[in-house]
Amino acid sequence: MxxxxxxxxxxxxxxxxxxxxxxxxxxxxxxxxxxxxxxxxxxxxxxxxxxxxxxxTRQALLEALLRERFDALAATGRDLLGGRRPPEAALRVWVLALVEMSTTYRGLTAVLVDTLRDDASDLHASCVAMRDAGAALLTAAQRAGAVRSDLAALDVLTLVSAVAWAHERTPDGARERLDRLLDIVFTGLAAPPVTRSS
The missing domain is CATH 1.10.10.60 (Homeodomain-like)
Structure with a gap:
């Protein structure tokens, strides 16, 4: 027995x-x-x-629920980096995936922002891997001249977090509004046109 x-x-x-x-x-x-x-x-x-x-901790419970999503988002970033899309388009696809993941649960956007700053958090390692995937896509878009060179990954993540926060509070999560907000963000991220001297 x-x-x-x-x-x-x-x-x-x-x-x-x-x-x-x-x-x-x-x-x-x-x-x-x-x-x-x-x-x-x-x-x-x-x-x-x-x-x-x-x-x-609550963070450990969230980490158990979200680890696979974070890993998938990091893998998506790696796939996009080696794919055939133009770098700016690849970055946009990844940003949209990040917004959708960040709004899985109400309040998750704030948790992710706090977690990236707290290396003692249970979620930190997963968030860093996800952030690094986005940073690599940003760097590729900058090298291609499609995105401003003075941006850091944290700048983009901050903007995306704001979009995710707004999307989270939109009734029924209206996709049209999300697309419009992302259009505004990417207009701001775009590299200025090159001016040629006469």
Missing amino acids: GETTGPRLRADARRNRERLLAEARAAFLAHGTEASLEEIAACAGVGIGTLYRHFP
């Missing part, structure tokens, strides 16, 4: 983790990133102590 206790407990722990992630996903979708952890635990049928054993 003692031989089956360990594996059964491990299976129970896996099921608890899966239930917690499923309930957290639903709670964050319904209530944003500040959803009650106590309610998440209760809906998963476990105590708050069990939640904290699996996810010591």
